[in-house]
Amino acid sequence: MPPESHYLMVSLVLFLVGCVGVLARRNLLVVLMGIELMLNAANLAFAAFSRSRLLVDGEIVVFFVIAVAAAEAAVGLAIVVALYRRKETVNLDRFNVLHQ
Amino acid sequence: MSPPLFGPDILRALLPFIVVAVGATLTTLLGAWRTRLGLAAAVAVLAVAVLALRGAPESVRAWEGALVLDRFSLVFMALLLGAAFFTLFLSEPVLRREGRVRAEYYGLLLFSLSGMFLLVSTTNLLMIFLALELLSIPLYVLCGYAREDDRSIEAAMKYFVLGSFSSAIFLFGAALLFGATGTIDLAAMHGGDRLLGAAGVLLLLVGFFFKAAAVPFHMWAPDVYDGAPTPIASFMATAVKIATFGLLLRVLSFAFAAEAHPAAAFLDREAAEPALRWIAILTMSVGNLSALTQNNVKRMLAYSSIAHAGYLFLGLIPGSGAVDGAGVTYYLVAYLFMTSGAFAVIAALSAREGGREVLTVDRFAGVGYRRPFLGLAMTIFLVSLAGIPPTAGFFGKYLLFRGAIDRGLTGLVVIAVLNSALSLYYYLRVVVFFYMKETDRPAAIDDALGFRLAMIAALAGVLWIGFMPDLFGLPGIPSLLGWVQASVSSLP
Numbered sequence: 001m002p003p004e005s006h007y008l009m010v011s012l013v014l015f016l017v018g019c020v021g022v023l024a025r026r027n028l029l030v031v032l033m034g035i036e037l038m039l040n041a042a043n044l045a046f047a048a049f050s051r052s053r054l055l056v057d058g059e060i061v062v063f064f065v066i067a068v069a070a071a072e073a074a075v076g077l078a079i080v081v082a083l084y085r086r087k088e089t090v091n092l093d094r095f096n097v098l099h100q
Numbered sequence: 101m102s103p104p105l106f107g108p109d110i111l112r113a114l115l116p117f118i119v120v121a122v123g124a125t126l127t128t129l130l131g132a133w134r135t136r137l138g139l140a141a142a143v144a145v146l147a148v149a150v151l152a153l154r155g156a157p158e159s160v161r162a163w164e165g166a167l168v169l170d171r172f173s174l175v176f177m178a179l180l181l182g183a184a185f186f187t188l189f190l191s192e193p194v195l196r197r198e199g200r201v202r203a204e205y206y207g208l209l210l211f212s213l214s215g216m217f218l219l220v221s222t223t224n225l226l227m228i229f230l231a232l233e234l235l236s237i238p239l240y241v242l243c244g245y246a247r248e249d250d251r252s253i254e255a256a257m258k259y260f261v262l263g264s265f266s267s268a269i270f271l272f273g274a275a276l277l278f279g280a281t282g283t284i285d286l287a288a289m290h291g292g293d294r295l296l297g298a299a300g301v302l303l304l305l306v307g308f309f310f311k312a313a314a315v316p317f318h319m320w321a322p323d324v325y326d327g328a329p330t331p332i333a334s335f336m337a338t339a340v341k342i343a344t345f346g347l348l349l350r351v352l353s354f355a356f357a358a359e360a361h362p363a364a365a366f367l368d369r370e371a372a373e374p375a376l377r378w379i380a381i382l383t384m385s386v387g388n389l390s391a392l393t394q395n396n397v398k399r400m401l402a403y404s405s406i407a408h409a410g411y412l413f414l415g416l417i418p419g420s421g422a423v424d425g426a427g428v429t430y431y432l433v434a435y436l437f438m439t440s441g442a443f444a445v446i447a448a449l450s451a452r453e454g455g456r457e458v459l460t461v462d463r464f465a466g467v468g469y470r471r472p473f474l475g476l477a478m479t480i481f482l483v484s485l486a487g488i489p490p491t492a493g494f495f496g497k498y499l500l501f502r503g504a505i506d507r508g509l510t511g512l513v514v515i516a517v518l519n520s521a522l523s524l525y526y527y528l529r530v531v532v533f534f535y536m537k538e539t540d541r542p543a544a545i546d547d548a549l550g551f552r553l554a555m556i557a558a559l560a561g562v563l564w565i566g567f568m569p570d571l572f573g574l575p576g577i578p579s580l581l582g583w584v585q586a587s588v589s590s591l592p
C-alpha cells in the first residue's frame with residue numbers, strides 16, 4: 001500500500017482543484033462540481049488517515065459526508081433550476097440585482 | 101472504565117434535540133395536510149422544547165463528545181429558542197401578506213433550529229459538520245422562499261455557494277486535524293503532527309468565520325440579508341450568529357486553555373492571537389464604514405450585524421487572561437433583543453410594491469408621527485444598537501469592553517469605542533427620517549399582531565436589561581449576569 005502522504009497529496013490536489021472551480025468558474029453547475037470535489041478531497045483524506053492509523057472514525061465520517069453531500073446537491077440543483085427558469089442561464093455574473 | 105453508551109440521563113439529554121427534530125417532521129406533515137396548522141404546530145414544538153430544556157440534565161458527555169450537554173449549551177439553546185420565537189412572530193404576517201403560506205416553511209425553520217441546537221452542544225468534528233449542514237441547508241431554501249422574486253433567489257444562490265464552500269473548507273480542515281491527532285473529538289486531541297494540525301485548525305476557523313460573517317469572509321452577508329425574506333434575514337442575523345458564536349466560544353476556549361488542558365493543545369496561541377485581533381478590528385471597522393453609506397435599511401442592518409460580530413470578537417481574544425465567555429454571552433442576549441426588534445419594525449414597513457420591497461430610508465419619513473409606538477420602539481432599538489445607556493446594548497458593550505481592558509486589550513477597546521461612536525451616525529439617521537423629514541410617497545405600514553408582539557417582547561428585553569443590567573435580580577429569580585457566568589463555568 002502506498003504511504004499515507006501519497007493519499008494526502010492527491011486529496012490536497014483535489015481540494016485545490018475544487019477551490020479553483022468554485023472561485024474562478026462562472027457557471028453555477030461547475031461551481032457545484034467544485035464543491036463536490038472539495039468534499040470528496042476531505043473524504044479521501046479521512047479514509048486514508050483512518051486506514052493508516054487503524055481507526056474507524058474517519059471511515060464513519062465519510063459515510064455521513066456522502067449522505068450530506070447528496071442533500072446539499074439536491075438543494076443546490078433546485079436553486080439552479082429556479083435560477084434557470086428566471087433568466088435561462090446559470091452564469092453567476094448574470095445574477096446581480098443585489099448590490100449597493 | 102468507559103462511560104455507558106446509553107442510559108436514562110443520556111435519553112433526557114437527547115430530549116430537546118428529539119423534540120425539535122421530530123417536531124420539524126410533524127410540522128411539515130401537518131402543514132401539508134392543513135396549511136393553517138403549520139404555525140400552530142411550530143409554536144407547540146417550541147413550547148415543548150422549552151419544557152424539554154427545563155428538564156434536561158446539566159452535565160452529560162457522551163459518544164466521544166458528539167453530545168455535550170452542560171449549562172453552556174443549555175443557555176445557548178434557550179437563546180436560540182428565543183430567536184426562533186421572534187422569527188415565528190414575524191413570519192406569520194409576512195407570509196400571509198405575500199400569499200406564501202405553505203406547508204414547508206415552519207418545518208424548515210425548525211430543522212434549521214435543530215442544527216443550531218446540535219452546534220452548541222458538541223465538541224465532535226463530525227457532529228459539528230452535520231450540525232452546520234443541518235443549520236444551513238434549510239436556510240438556503242428559506243432564503244429563496246420568495247422564488248418569484250429575483251432578489252430572493254439570488255440571495256439563496258449566493259448563500260448556497262459561499263455556505264457550502266465554507267462547509268467544505270471546514271471539513272477538509274477537520275480531515276487534516278484528524279490526521280494530525282487521530283481523533284475527531286476536539287476535547288480529546290493530543291499534540292500530534294504540528295504542521296498538519298496547524299493547517300487543519302486554520303481551515304477549520306476559516307469555515308467558522310465564513311458562517312459568522314467575519315471580515316474578510318463577510319462578502320455574502322449584505323446581499324443575502326437584503327434579498328432574503330425579512331423574517332429569515334432576522335433569523336440569520338440573530339440565531340445563526342448566536343449558534344456560531346456559541347461554537348466559536350467552545351472551540352476557542354478549549355484551544356486557548358491549552359496550559360490547563362494539555363490534551364487540547366492544537367492551536368498556536370502566538371499565531372492565533374494577532375490574527376484574531378486583526379479580524380476583530382477589520383470586522384467592526386468594515387462593518388461600520390460600509391453601513392455609513394447605505395440607503396437601504398435592511399442592508400444597513402446587515403452591515404451593522406457584521407460590526408456587532410466584530411465587537412463580539414473582542415471577547416474571543418484571551419489577551420492576558422482567558423476567553424471572555426460571560427461577556428460574549430451577555431452581549432448576545434442584548435443583541436438578540438435589539439436586532440429582533442429592529443427587524444420586526446423593518447418587517448412591518450416592508451410591504452411589497454410591484455413585487456419588490458422598497459426599504460430605502462427616505463421612504464420612512466414621518467413614520468414616527470404616523471405610528472408613535474412603532475417610531476418609539478425603533479428609536480429605542482437603534483439607540484441600543486449604538487450602545488447608548490440606558491439600554492441593553494450599552495451594558496452588553498460595557499461588560500465586553502471592560503473585560504477586554506482587564507485582559508490588557510486597551511488598544512482594541514479604543515478602536516471599538518471609536519467604531520461605536522461612528523455607528524451612532526447611521527443609526528440615528530434612520531431616527532431623523534422617522535421624525536424630522538417628510539415625503540410625498542410614504543411607506544405602507546403593516547399593523548399585524550405578530551409584529552407588535554415581537555416589538556413589545558424585544559422592547560421589554562432591551563429596557564429591562566438597560567434599566568436593571570443585572571436582569572432578573574429579584575428575590576427568587578437568578579440574575580442574568582449570574583446565569584451567564586454560571587453557564588460559562590462549564591467551559592474549560
